[in-house]
Amino acid sequence: MKLDLKLTGCRAITMDPAHPAAHTIGIWQGRIVGMDEQIESLPAAETVDLGNAVVLPGFIDAHTHLAWNGRRTIDLTGLTTTAKVLDRLAGAAGEGWIEASGYDRRIMEVPLTAADLDRISAGRPVYVADLSGHACVVNSVVLHQLPGITSDGWLTENEQLAARSLRLPYSLDEITAELHESARQVLAEGVTMCAEAGIGAGLIASSPLEAAAYQRVQLPIRVQLMVSAYVLHDVAADPADGIPRAIDLGLHTGFGDDMLSLGGLKLWTDGGMIARTAALSEPYIGTDNSGQLAESEEFMRAAIVDGHRAGWQLAIHAIGDRAIDFTLDAVAEAQRQRPRADARHRIEHCGLVRPDQLERIAALGLIPVVQPTFLWSYGDDYSEIMGPERAPWMYRGRSFLDHGLTVAGSSDRPVADGAPLRAIEFMVRRRSSSGRAVGPDEAITVEEAIRAYTLGSAYACRKEHVLGSITPGKLADLVVLGDDPRTSDAIADIPVLATMVGGTLMPQR
Ligand SMILES: [Zn+2]
Structure with missing residues (x-):
């Protein structure tokens, strides 16, 4: 056998417990086929010496807005x-x-x-x-x-x-240009896959034809599309199917391939902390405002139950603890009506979690899809509006892991800076940009933070069998760094030297 590419001189942190470190990586047909002694003796069409650079699995941003981010305004x-x-x-x-x-x-x-x-x-x-x-x-x-x-x-x-x-709408040409711009940005930061959080309708939508832009654009990164629950509509399916509402053709989570696939059904249950519209059980400090639910409870519960019945992985936006209470109840109801193993429903943001909610999130197998950089950017403001009791509950890390949850890393780009290394640094240090400690007890280790942004986000996108670690058989998506995050004291400043998608080194901007 002849490899397409052999990477030598790596300091690889593989995220694969069976082979946690590697100095040589063999790639063939876009996949990792072996490491170190498994492939060292094989010939290769091309050998690249990385000069002892650190290599990680490519970062996966589990919640981002590519079109919005790339819009020229x-x-x-x-x-x-x-x-x-x-x-x-x-x-x-x-x-x-x-x-x-x-x-x-x-x-x-x-x-x-x-x-x-x-x-x-x-x-x-x-x-x-x-x-x-x-x-x-x-x-x-x-x-x-x-x-x-x-x-x-x-x-x-x-x-x-x-x-x-x-x-609205934007034209497909406009969206296409936006996607190219965003793909260039994310690759430069080491991101090899993005989940786009809500196309087709709702706050973030660009066009009812949005998916067509992704299909024709041929981006150099992998993309998963979350579909807005607002596009669910009544379908005349056989009653035996038990599916009252779906999107056209019954398409749902999992359709597509390794470059472009359908992900979760995106639902919104509240607003956000910046706009003081995240739904809280107690008011924002110094106000009588407790935020707001996005829609009537009936409307949202029906979308959750029907989306679950139609086979979707749900990606439920819930930031405030009151929205999370609602989400937990509605997901429990959906599972009661139709038990589905490994439904892997996600809570997008999962921003303010009371201690009593941790057990329930775990019991329902929900995945918190967090944006650590929110707290780097806005942690001072958020700490003030939440007050000293609640501030340590924001965008948790340690207590999620201690409850056995899989945590997925993401940015919500362009709402916050999208660089994964910035997020990883925050998860470890729990310091805002001004140096303020925000929930320091929620700090996790560098390895755990890298895991959230690789295997954790791959799991949230149902792609952990092909992505998220440097493992023989998986797709060859890698990021090459100028320093080791485990020993660096300035993780966010580590240069991203190269990014590889499917065995192809991508040009860095
Ligand atoms: Zn978002």
Whole structure:
């Protein structure tokens, strides 16, 4: 046998307990076929000496928004005054919608209003997305098209969705360009697979044809698509199937191949902490606001039960502890109606988990899909709004592992920085960007954090049989690093030297 590629001079951390370290990796037909003495004597078409670089399984981002992330909009990141925001927006070229992102209401001296936006809009509709993804500011041109909504321009959740729907859809060409841009970004950070968290409808959607863009685009990374539960519709299936609602053709989780597949059915049960819309059982500190559930409980429960019955792995957005209570009850009800082994339902974000909820999450076999970098970016703010009792319960690590849960790493890019090494550093150190300790008892080891971003996220995407570790037979997705995260004291700053997908080294930006 002749290998296609032999990587020598590796310091590989394989995540495979049967062979935890390796110096030589053999690759054939896009797969890892052996390591060290298993393949050392085999000839290879190409041999690459990595010069003692550290090699890990490629990072898998289990929850990201590729199209949204790649969208070219006016960037308002870090701007704190209306004058600066308007100055930036006033330069908008072209006609039609003026779209901006990166707006952060929390840091504004005075929040932006529709009247402010009217001063620079020249009659064009303006949509300023809040970085939470759960809110926006629009001008009066947009408000006039939303009868029944009374607002100074700030819209959250369903009102935001109504404004968003006026702009949609984006064309397949636009989405394609966005996906290429995002794929370049994620590869440079060592990510070889992304799960796109909710296409087709809902807050994040770009077009009802969204999947067609992924099918034709041929990205250099693997992608799994979560489908919005809003596209479930009644189907006239045989009653014996017990499936009242499905998406067309009965497609569900698992359809596709190793490059592009269908993942979870994405449901939203609450908002987020940035917009103070995550549903809590006790109010945000200093307010009487406890956030809000995304829809009526009946509506959400029916979507969970019907999605479960139709064979979907559910990917349920729940950030606040009240939303998590609801999710636990609804998943238990779905399992009662139709017991399904290894349904592997996921809780997207799983942001604020009370101690009493840990056992129930474990008993239902749910997977917390966490975004550690939220707390690096926003941990100071979140700690304040949660207060000292609840702050240590946010985006847990150690207590999830101690309860036997599989933790999946993810970013929610572009809501937070997408670099996996930044997330891994946070999971280990539990320090925000300002140095504040956030839930220090939830710290996990470097190996455990790497596991979350490789095998853990592969498991959450039902791909652990082909991805997530450097194991003979698995796909050859690797990341090559300039230093060993286990001994580095600046994990986030470790250079990503190369990324490999299916045995092909990808150009780094
Ligand atoms: Zn998301």
